[in-house]
Amino acid sequence: MAQRTGRALQQDRAVQTRKKILNAAAAVFDELGYGRATIADIVQRSGMTKGALYFHFKNKSAMAAAVITAQIEGMSGIPPHQLALQQLIDTGYLLAYQLRKDPIQRGASRLAMEQAAKDLDTKRSNDLWLELVTGILTEARRQEELRTSVNIEELAWHFVASFSGIQNMSQTYDGRMKLTSHLKVMWQYVLPSVVDPVVLAQLELDPDRGERLANSLSSSGS
CATH class of the missing domain: 1.10.10.60 (Homeodomain-like)
Incomplete structure (x- = not known):
């Protein structure tokens, strides 16, 4: 013993x-x-x-790869929601909040923007996010939350690319302090064109959800 x-x-x-x-x-x-x-x-x-x-x-480079992997693993504890699209929204808000607080999230996001490093796989971060978002959207399609015209792979690419650009712009202009608000604007413009209207009315877009989720995950892990 x-x-x-x-x-x-x-x-x-x-x-x-x-x-x-x-x-x-x-x-x-x-x-x-x-x-x-x-x-x-x-x-x-x-x-x-x-x-x-x-x-x-x-x-x-092994440390960089581990940081990128840890970023995605940090999203795995989000409580499940009956609406897959709410899960996607919450994932975005949680990441937006943690980009102001968590060194892993901040470091991984900086690594994803690197272009000149020959020994760093700069696609890895985006590939992992595309896999995560595609999985959530696939479940949303199964639950008939998306409009029938939506191409899941195209929408996943759009969401990942848009978030990357938004967080980069927010870092430049406001130190990511308004990132959750910028993200809400993206949801408000994009979601009506891809989400079933009945489901859309049920989605919660409150930017404070990211902080609440982070606090909940921190409490459950302590």
Whole structure:
């Protein structure tokens, strides 16, 4: 029993160490960009040794890939909703809120905008988001929430591309402080053209949903 307990504590410490390094890497990527960020910067920010960093991550590109994956994983805890489109709206609002607070979300978004890094797969973030949004829209189609004329793949691409552009513009003009409000405007213009009118009347577009969801997820995880 003592041996199992000791092993469990060791595994827990390893998980916490990896999380600390990943948060530090995300913060450095957000501030400096992938090209300017160095292993030394991440080591200093994390407070860990270089040996600990290399135990968990082979190199800088592996850390970047892990940050991008963690961004999507951070969306997995959203409570299910009977309307798939409300799930999509809530996902957008939660991400918009966390882009102001969470180093993983901020770092991943900065990485998605990188263009010159040869050892970084800049498509990975968009591909993961396209997969997530397409899955939600597919469920919305199954539940007859979408107009019959909607092409799911085209709409998913439009939503991901639009959010990316909106958050980039918001970062430039208001430090993402008005991002949820900008997102609400996008929903108001786009949703009526793709959503069944009966379903549209049931959707909640309150921008404060992102903060409420974040607080709920934080409470349930504590």
